[in-house]
Amino acid sequence: MKSAIIGLGVIAEVHIEVLKNIGADITCVCDIDMDKAEEFVSAHNIKCKIYTDYKEMLDNERIDIVHICTPHYLHAEMCVFALNRDINVLCEKPLCIKKEEIEEICNAVINSKAQLGVCLQNRYTNINMYVKELVSKEKVIDGFGAVLWCRDKNYYESADWRGKWATEGGGAVINQALHTLDLLQWFCGMPQSVNGSIFNVNHDYIEVEDSARARFVYDKGVFEFYASVSHNQDFAIQIMLITEDKRIVITDKNLIVNGQSMAFETIKTQNVKECYGNGHMNLIADFYDCVKNNRHFEIDAFEGSKVIKLTLGIYESKGKTIEL
Numbered sequence: 167m168k169s170a171i172i173g174l175g176v177i178a179e180v181h182i183e184v185l186k187n188i189g190a191d192i193t194c195v196c197d198i199d200m201d202k203a204e205e206f207v208s209a210h211n212i213k214c215k216i217y218t219d220y221k222e223m224l225d226n227e228r229i230d231i232v233h234i235c236t237p238h239y240l241h242a243e244m245c246v247f248a249l250n251r252d253i254n255v256l257c258e259k260p261l262c263i264k265k266e267e268i269e270e271i272c273n274a275v276i277n278s279k280a281q282l283g284v285c286l287q288n289r290y291t292n293i294n295m296y297v298k299e300l301v302s303k304e305k306v307i308d309g310f311g312a313v314l315w316c317r318d319k320n321y322y323e324s325a326d327w328r329g330k331w332a333t334e335g336g337g338a339v340i341n342q343a344l345h346t347l348d349l350l351q352w353f354c355g356m357p358q359s360v361n362g363s364i365f366n367v368n369h370d371y372i373e374v375e376d377s378a379r380a381r382f383v384y385d386k387g388v389f390e391f392y393a394s395v396s397h398n399q400d401f402a403i404q405i406m407l408i409t410e411d412k413r414i415v416i417t418d419k420n421l422i423v424n425g426q427s428m429a430f431e432t433i434k435t436q437n438v439k440e441c442y443g444n445g446h447m448n449l450i451a452d453f454y455d456c457v458k459n460n461r462h463f464e465i466d467a468f469e470g471s472k473v474i475k476l477t478l479g480i481y482e483s484k485g486k487t488i489e490l
C-alpha cells in the first residue's frame with residue numbers, strides 16, 4: 167500500500183509511527199515548510215520524496231492512501247482534491263469546520279471510487295469498544311461527558327492556525343473535546359436539538375472559546391457536555407451513561423458498571439501523548455485493511471460529520487434551543 171502524509175507537525179509523528187509499524191510504503195510526504203519536512207524524513211529514517219505543494223504531489227504520484235494531518239481549515243479542500251482523483255483519504259479530526267463543507271465532502275465521496283475515513287481514534291480503545299457493545303443491547307436514557315484540560319499561551323503560540331475562527335474553526339469543542347462529544351453521540355444516538363453556550367474565560371489572546379456547555383436531546387433521552395481548556399492541569403475525561411438497568415462511568419482507563427470496577431488492560435502500542443489515547447494504531451490498521459480488502463470503513467464522511475453537526479449546533483445555539 168503506497169502512502170503519503172500531508173502536514174508534518176505534531177500528529178504526523180503518530181501517523182508515521184503507525185505506518186512504519188504496519189509496513190506501509192511511505193512514498194512521499196508534504197509540508198509547506200521544506201526544512202520541517204526534511205527534518206521529519208531524516209528523524210524517521212525514511213526514504214521518500216518531499217513536496218511543498220500537496221496538489222502537485224497528488225497529481226504526480228501514484229498513492230493509495232493519503233493522510234491529512236494539516237490545520238482544520240484545509241481538511242475539506244484537501245479531502246475533495248484527493249477523492250476527485252480516486253485517492254483514499256484518512257483525514258485527521260475534525261473532518262471540516264463549516265456546514266457547506268460537509269456536503270462538499272459527502273458529494274466527493276459519492277462520486278469517488280476511493281474511501282474516506284476520519285481519525286476519531288477513541289472509538290477504537292478497548293474500554294470504549296466494550297461500552298459500545300454494552301449499550302448497543304439497551305437504551306441509554308441519560309448521558310454526561312466532560313473534558314477539563316489546560317491549554318496555555320505556549321500551546322496557542324505553537325502554531326499560527328490555533329485559536330482563530332478562520333483556521334481552527336472554533337476552540338475547545340471542535341479541537342480538544344471533539345472526541346468526547348463524538349463518543350457521547352456514538353453511545354447515546356444522534357440528537358435532534360441542542361441548547362449550547364460558549365465562553366472565553368481566561369484566554370484573552372485567542373478568538374475562539376476556551377469553554378462550552380451543551381444539552382442535547384435525542385429520541386431516547388438527553389446528554390450534557392462540558393468542555394474547558396481553562397484549568398491549570400488536565401483532569402481525566404469523564405463520561406457517565408444511564409441505561410434502564412445500568413449506571414456506567416468511564417474515567418480515564420477505568421470503567422465502573424453498577425458500582426463494580428472493571429480493569430482494562432491498556433497495552434501501549436504507540437509512543438503518543440496520553441491525551442490522544444491509544445486508538446490510532448487500531449484505527450489506521452483497520453482503515454488500511456478496509457482499503458486493501460474493499461471493505462467499508464465505518465467512520466466514513468457521514469459518520470465523521472455527525473460530531474461536526476453537533477459542534478456547529480453548539481456554536482449556533484447561543485443559549486437557545488435549536489433543531490439540528
Ligand SMILES: NC(=O)c1ccc[n+]([C@@H]2O[C@H](COP(=O)([O-])OP(=O)(O)OC[C@H]3O[C@@H](n4cnc5c(N)ncnc54)[C@H](O)[C@@H]3O)[C@@H](O)[C@H]2O)c1
Pocket residue numbers: 172173174175176177178196197198199202218220235236237238240258259260285286287325341441442
Ligand atoms: N486525533 C487526535 O487525537 C489529534 C491530536 C492532535 C492533533 N490532531 C489533529 O491533527 C491536525 C494537525 O494538528 P497538529 O497538532 O499536528 O498541527 P501542527 O501545526 O503541529 O502541524 C500541522 C502541519 O501542517 C503543515 N501545513 C500547513 N498548511 C499546509 C499546506 N497547505 N500543505 C501542507 N502542509 C501544511 C504545517 O506546516 C505543519 O507542519 C489537526 O486537525 C488536529 O486537530 C488530532
